[in-house]
Structures are given as C-alpha cells and as structure tokens.
Amino acid sequence: MSRKNPTRPINPILPATTFAGRELLCIRGERRVFADLSFDLEPGDALVLLGRNGSGKSSLLRVMAGLLRPAAGVLLRDGKPVADDPEAHGGAARHVGHMDAVKPVLTVAENLTFWANLYGGSSEGVMIALERVGLGHLATLPGKMLSAGQKRRVNLARLLVAPAPLWLLDEPTTALDKTAVAVVESMIAQHRANGGIVVFSTHVDLAVDARPLVLDDHIPANREPLP
Amino acid sequence: MMVAFADIVRRDVRLALRQGADSLTVVAFFIIGVVLFAFGVGPEMAVLERISAGVLWVMALLASLLSLDRLFQTDYEDGSLDLLALTPTPLGVIVAAKVTAHWLTTGLPLIATAPVLAVLLNMNTAGFGALMLAMILGTPTLSLIGAVGAALVLGARRGGVLLSLLVLPLYIPVLVFGVSAIDSAVMGMATQAQFFILGALLLGTLVLCPWATQAALRQAVE
Incomplete structure (x- = not known):
C-alpha cells in the first residue's frame, strides 16, 4: 500500500484529522467477518474498500462510524480512542x-434542514448543498415524490450542509445517474483538497484516486467465534 | 443540545401532524373503547359511575400502547435512527426529545378527551379535577415506559404483540394510583398520597427510561 498521496490538501479548511484502526475484529451473528484489520489515514487521504459481497465492507464502515462496536481492536481519531467520546x-x-432517511411527508429542504441543524449547519448551507447535488429546483417537493436516485442525492447533500472531516460512504453511487456520479467524484475531490478523509465502498469505477483496502485479505482463518 | 432537543421535537410533531391519521387514531380508539364499555355495561348510571375511573385509565393505557410502535419504527426502517445515533447530540437527549414529541401528539389529546368521556360515563363531578391531574402526571410516564419497550422490540417480528407483553405490566402502577386518586376524590378523601406517587413515578421514569431506551437503541442499530 503506497503512502504517496497525489491529492495532498491544497487548501485545508477542515480541522486536520487523522483516523486509524488497529487490529480490528468484527463479529456479526456469532461469525467473524474480518480480523486483524488495520489502517492509517491522514488529511486528504481516500480509502476504497474492496471485496466480495458479504466480505464486511458495510460492517467496516459501520464500525468506523461508531454504530458497530469492534469485537477487538481500537479506532483512533487524532490518536485518541473513538469510543471515549x-x-x-x-x-x-x-x-x-x-x-x-428521507421522510416522505417532509419537503426536500425540510428533510435536509433537520440534519443541518443537528450538525450545526445553517439554512443557507442547505440551499447551497441542494444546488450542488442538482436538487435546488425540487426543494419544496415532499420526500415521497422523489425517485431512488433523487433520495440518494438528498442523502449525499447531508455531507455538505455542515463540515465534517471524515466521510464514510457505503456505495454512494447506488441509483445515481452519470451526472450525479460525476458530482460525487467532484465532492470527494473537493473534500480531500479541503483536508478531509474519505472512506468508501463501491461496485462501479469511481474516478477517485484512492488507496485500496482489500477485505478478502482479512478473512479470518477461523470463521468460528472466539471461545 | 437544547437546540437539538427543540429541533427533534419540532420535526416529530410536524411528522405526526402531516400524517394526521396517527394522533387521530389514538383518540378515536380511546373514544370507541370507552363507548363500547358504556354499551356493554348498559344504561345503569350507578354501575357506569362506579367503573368510570377504571375504564378511562385502562383505555388510556391501551390507546397509548397503540401509538408506541411508530415512536422509533419508521426511523429504524428508513435509516434515520442510524443517523440520529451518529449526531453530536447524546442519544439520551434525542430519546427524551422523541418521547416529548410522542406525548405532545398522543398524551395531550388523550388528556383533552378524557373529561368528555368522563361525562359520558357519568363520573361524579368531584373526580374531574383528580382525573385531569392524574392524567397529566400519568401519561408522560406511559410514554417514557413505552419508549423502552418500543426500542427493545425494534427489528423483532410481530413486535407489536411483544411490545404489549413488555409494556402493559409496567403500566400497572400508573393504573392503580391513577384510578385510586379519582376514587378517593369522589369519596371525599385525601388524594395527596396518590399524586405524590404518580409524581415520583414520573420523576423516576424520567431519569431511568431515556437511559434504558438509548441503550436498547444502540443494540438495535448494531
């Protein structure tokens, strides 16, 4: 795995954050999914998770987000264990x-404003984010009228309403058309230029120069749970 | 944190109002249940008066139970719960906000409907004040206890049945002291003790239930 990073942050407006995992072990349904998995990410880095279906890409992203607790190992953000705070x-x-997570009875703008407020963003940020993902003209449409691709765009706009250094994207291009995929690529590029970190899994070729992490390399020798 | 609390309350109340049927169903169920009792027991005023407090409370418990499944279920199904668990706001505060919104959209309408139904059941007018105060103290407790159950059954098949088995036994103290307060008031006895106990139940659940609920939600999103 090369440490060379062609997109070093040009204009780091995000707080410089490092993110690392040490010897992570994930158990799902009494079955080990991956073991002994470590990674190190610095500002501007991108990591793409590769692996077969069921190799634990989504599980790893949920572990990184803090939704799933690793059965062993530790996640470090800025060198401090994530679980502490x-x-x-x-x-x-x-x-x-x-x-x-698009509510059918709320409008597109209301859906996004709710998350913006929780993340400490502003309502101007909401309109800018919607324009960016190409939904500016649909801001007042209720969520139930949206297509799958449009819902995914609303979800992606959530990334833009308030700055956060670490993006964890689980197949972000699902249901998106070509134009929207290009938007995702440029969002990722800009985020990295700003000094952010992106971890994503994908089944389509995204024009993102990312380090690969092959989950098939981390299949535990023994699938049985720990005694 | 308080801003986030208000935002979540506002969003959940707005969701409930736009899906207007939700709150309305709870009130309609409450009314129909009480009316069924009136029909079933027959037009003997003395009997109706005797059972009025119990019928109102039991129906309030059941109506409150009916609305619990939507407390976390839709958020769980559409992925919002994952995202809520990943905000800078502590999950316990989010739970408290969601329970507040639930009480505003179900408990409050029940309180407003109860005196009308009390008239229908020929409740002694001396009991009306006690009924209202007991409902004001008791219904938030129902929402708080219910939240724990609703969080525990997330992801379970036939969660609704399981939910009633989990939650209804825990509703018994509220039922006992809620009815007892009204009965004492009707008989002209002191009601202070019952209200103290209902208040203590509310304070106890206010401290324990959001914490228990957030622990159950963490399990559910894993």
Whole structure:
C-alpha cells in the first residue's frame, strides 16, 4: 500500500484529522467477518474498500462510524480512542448508508434542514448543498415524490450542509445517474483538497484516486467465534 | 443540545401532524373503547359511575400502547435512527426529545378527551379535577415506559404483540394510583398520597427510561 498521496490538501479548511484502526475484529451473528484489520489515514487521504459481497465492507464502515462496536481492536481519531467520546465522533464523521432517511411527508429542504441543524449547519448551507447535488429546483417537493436516485442525492447533500472531516460512504453511487456520479467524484475531490478523509465502498469505477483496502485479505482463518 | 432537543421535537410533531391519521387514531380508539364499555355495561348510571375511573385509565393505557410502535419504527426502517445515533447530540437527549414529541401528539389529546368521556360515563363531578391531574402526571410516564419497550422490540417480528407483553405490566402502577386518586376524590378523601406517587413515578421514569431506551437503541442499530 503506497503512502504517496497525489491529492495532498491544497487548501485545508477542515480541522486536520487523522483516523486509524488497529487490529480490528468484527463479529456479526456469532461469525467473524474480518480480523486483524488495520489502517492509517491522514488529511486528504481516500480509502476504497474492496471485496466480495458479504466480505464486511458495510460492517467496516459501520464500525468506523461508531454504530458497530469492534469485537477487538481500537479506532483512533487524532490518536485518541473513538469510543471515549462517541458524540465528538458523531460531530466529526458522516455516514452515508444504504438507506436514505428521507421522510416522505417532509419537503426536500425540510428533510435536509433537520440534519443541518443537528450538525450545526445553517439554512443557507442547505440551499447551497441542494444546488450542488442538482436538487435546488425540487426543494419544496415532499420526500415521497422523489425517485431512488433523487433520495440518494438528498442523502449525499447531508455531507455538505455542515463540515465534517471524515466521510464514510457505503456505495454512494447506488441509483445515481452519470451526472450525479460525476458530482460525487467532484465532492470527494473537493473534500480531500479541503483536508478531509474519505472512506468508501463501491461496485462501479469511481474516478477517485484512492488507496485500496482489500477485505478478502482479512478473512479470518477461523470463521468460528472466539471461545 | 437544547437546540437539538427543540429541533427533534419540532420535526416529530410536524411528522405526526402531516400524517394526521396517527394522533387521530389514538383518540378515536380511546373514544370507541370507552363507548363500547358504556354499551356493554348498559344504561345503569350507578354501575357506569362506579367503573368510570377504571375504564378511562385502562383505555388510556391501551390507546397509548397503540401509538408506541411508530415512536422509533419508521426511523429504524428508513435509516434515520442510524443517523440520529451518529449526531453530536447524546442519544439520551434525542430519546427524551422523541418521547416529548410522542406525548405532545398522543398524551395531550388523550388528556383533552378524557373529561368528555368522563361525562359520558357519568363520573361524579368531584373526580374531574383528580382525573385531569392524574392524567397529566400519568401519561408522560406511559410514554417514557413505552419508549423502552418500543426500542427493545425494534427489528423483532410481530413486535407489536411483544411490545404489549413488555409494556402493559409496567403500566400497572400508573393504573392503580391513577384510578385510586379519582376514587378517593369522589369519596371525599385525601388524594395527596396518590399524586405524590404518580409524581415520583414520573420523576423516576424520567431519569431511568431515556437511559434504558438509548441503550436498547444502540443494540438495535448494531
């Protein structure tokens, strides 16, 4: 794994954050998913998770977000264990998962404003974010009228409403068209230029120059749970 | 933190109002249940008066139970719960906000409907004050206890049935002292003790339930 990083932060406006995992072990349903997994990420880094279906890409992203506790090992943000202060980690990390969390009876802008407020963002930020993902003209439309791709765009706009140094994207391009995929690529590039860190999994080729982390390399020799 | 609390309350109340059927169903269930009792027992005023406090409280418990599944279920299904667990706001505060919104959209309408139904059941007018005060102290306790149950059954199949088995036994103290307060007031006895106990139940659940609920939610999002 090369330490060379072609997109060193040009204009670091985000707080310089490092993010690392040490010998992580994940157990799901009494079965070891991955073991002995370590990584180190510095400002501007991107990590792409590769692996078969069920190799633990989503689980690893949920571990990184703090939703799932690793059965062993430790996650470090700025050298301090994440588990010590989960709320601070919640402020620093944004997780985009399989589900888009768009409420059908709220408008697009209301959906996004709710998250913006919780993340400490502003309502102007909401409109800018919606323009960026190409939904500016749909701000007053209720969530139930959106297509799958549009819902995913709302979910991705959540990344932009308030700055956070760590983006954890679980197949962010699901249901997106080509234009939107290009938007995601440019969002990631800009985030890294700002000094942010991106970890993502994908099944399409994203034009992102990222270090690979192959989860198939971390399949535990013994799938059985610890005694 | 208080800003986040207010934001979540506002969002949940707005969601409940836009899906207007939710609050309305709870009140309609409360009314229909009480009316069924009136029909079932028959037009004997003395009997109705005797059972009025118990019928009102039991129906209030059941109506409150009916609304619990939507407290976390929709957020769980659409992924919002994951995101709520990943905000800078402590999960316990988020739970407290969601329970507050739940009480505003179900407990408050129940309190408003109760005196009308009390008239229907021919409750002695001496009991009305006690009914209102007991409901004001008791219904938030129901929402708080219910939140623990609702969080525990997330992801379970046939969660609704399980939820009632978990929650209804815990509702018994509220039922006992809620009814007893009204009965004492009707008989002209002191009601202070019952209100103190209902208040103590509210304070106890206010401290314990958000904490227990957030622990259950952490399990659910894992």
